[in-house]
Amino acid sequence: MTTQFYPGQTLGIIGEGINGPMLVQAARQMGFKVTVYSPDEKSELVHIADNYFVGTYYDWEKLKTFAESCDFITYESQNIQIETLNFLQKYGVLPQGTEALEISMDRLMERALLEENNINVLPYASAIDLNDIVTAAATLGYPIVLKPIQKNINPQLARVIDGPASIGRAAELIDNGTFIVESWLSDMRELSIVAAKGVDGHIEMFPMIENIFDNGKLVESLTAIKVPDEIEFEMQRIVNVVGDALNYRGVYQVDFYLTTTGNLMVKKLVATLSQESAIFGQVTNLSVYEQHIRAIAGIPVSVVTSSAPAILVPFDNLDNARLQTQWLIKDNWHFTFYHNAGYSLHAVHGHFVATGAELQYLIDQVEATKILLN
Incomplete structure (x- = not known):
């Protein structure tokens, strides 16, 4: 070949x-x-x-x-x-x-791969009927979340169960196939590392990012974030282990949960490009798109260097008056419009990436515009 x-x-x-x-x-x-x-x-x-x-x-x-x-x-x-x-x-x-x-794309296969490589995941169990869910809840403790085994099944089928009184909410879902029942943590950071694996197996990583979601929808992604060195080193180690374990060439992503007590667990794997990885087009020496093509074309993947902190913010309303105002006055906001690319899948029209010398300044700048309220 x-x-x-x-x-x-x-x-x-x-x-x-x-x-x-x-x-x-x-x-x-x-x-x-x-x-x-x-x-x-x-x-x-x-x-x-x-x-x-x-x-x-x-x-x-x-x-x-x-x-x-x-x-x-x-x-x-x-x-x-x-x-x-x-x-x-x-x-x-x-x-x-x-x-x-x-x-x-298969949550059970994904967890099997991670566990085979001694990588921590949230406690979970599989369920095919309501009795399985009740048993899992007794073992895991409330709250729990139900997720279809296949990730490309309607995300609306995911459901958080707060306690025994709300277990009935699962009854309407269970006929849709096999689910996993997973412990639910509400107070945690969601971090990601995007990497590329080349034809020779060499892996290069982009800077760590933090993602903030609201009901499963990406609200913003931030880079040049800080975590303890031992946490970052462990994340990088896991990304290398996952990359070595996968028969794959190209860009991939490992998403993590980091609890307030410092526990690190893998949330999921992404075996292609993601929405949030677009942030690197503004802050590194090459984009994820060029790096992906280098990997699949057999060109050596490039060493990634970071140049600036940044925040990526998706938007879904081109007529938003606040957005139009910032379009005219922000010299450090870089806009990308999706036109008719994936709108039906993502319900977003584009994103902007705000860049600057300090991440906290960018956070304050975005919050001051109240863009995130819309």
Whole structure:
């Protein structure tokens, strides 16, 4: 199998997420032609690529033609069916493979990988009926959270159970398949490290980021954050262990929980690009998009250097008066608009990255605008 690719060859991109357009731009800047496959003929991907195919993820004849027209292929979000990617591998080269994505999208497989490598996760149990949930709750203690085994199942099926009186809330969910029952921690930080694994197995990491969510929706991501050295070293060790364990090339991400008592646990794995990793386009010597392409094209992944603290804030209303005001007056806010890239999946129109010399100044600046209230 070919493992190295050169300017003038064609990269195929399949997906409908927010990272696609930026990945296209990075690939073209690096000299590659780009052919995309999207289920949406109005997608921004379709309009900026050199060539495109529009079809469902089960249009096998069209997918075959797409794969054969590309020298190598990448998926740019986790919302691509494994069956579709396995089919593409019959007719084209997919350097990322499918093993890592399959593991990262299945919560039980993901936890098995982590536990095999002695990596801490939140206490959990699997459940197929209400009795299993009751038993798990007795073992884990309340509150607990129910999550479908498959991550691409409707996230609304996740449910926090506060105590025995609310256990009935799980009854309406359990018919939807197998769940995991997990301990629920409310007072903790959520941290991530984005890394890239190259063709030679070498792993390079981007600076640590902290993510703040509201009901599962990303509110902001911050970089140049501080944690105790031993915590950061352990996070980096885990990222290396995970990268070595996965049969994978490209950018990946490990998300962590850090409790107030200093306990570190892995929240989840992401076997591709994420929304929050876009922050690095403004604060490091290269973007995650260039690094991802370097990895899958067989080019040595670059050493990552950080240049400035930053905050990434998604927005979902272009008519927001506060946002329009900041557009006119903020010289350190850098805007990215998604147009028709992944809107149906993420319900966001874009993000801005605020950069500066001190993170606390940026936090105060964003809070003063009250942008986060909308």
